[in-house]
Amino acid sequence: MLFHVRMDVNLPPDMPANATDEIKAREKAYSQALQRSGKWRHIWRLAGEYANFSIFDVESNAELHDILTALPLFPYMSISVTPLCRHPSSVREDDA
Structure with missing residues (x-):
């Protein structure tokens, strides 16, 4: 299942720089592992x-929920999710 996800990050302005750096490093490692696995396309x-726009390719709504709520920055995010399906005019066969 494909999903379009918009993530807006709102870190507290008074968050200490070392805490900000640590959470961003964990976020990057987690997101890159998901990209390598093909889940975060x-x-x-x-x-x-x-903010970012992302495309996820997961098995279910529940899997996407689990992935998003495990993001280290999740507590500081506003997230909107749109389910996607292949358009009949698409020339790309891998857009299932």
């Missing part, structure tokens, strides 16, 4: 925002 930064 695409990630794009939104210019001028601390």
Whole structure:
């Protein structure tokens, strides 16, 4: 199942720099592991925002929920999820 996910991050302005650096490092490692596994297919930064658009390819709504809630930055995120399905005019066979 494909999902389009928008993530907006809102870290507290008074969060200590060392805590910010640590949580960002854990987030990067977790997200890159998911990308390597194929679960997190695409990630794009939104210019001028601390936000991204991502495409996830997972087995179920529950799996996506588990992945998103395990993000180290999850407590500081606003997330919106849109389920996707292959468009009949798509020329790409791997967009199932």
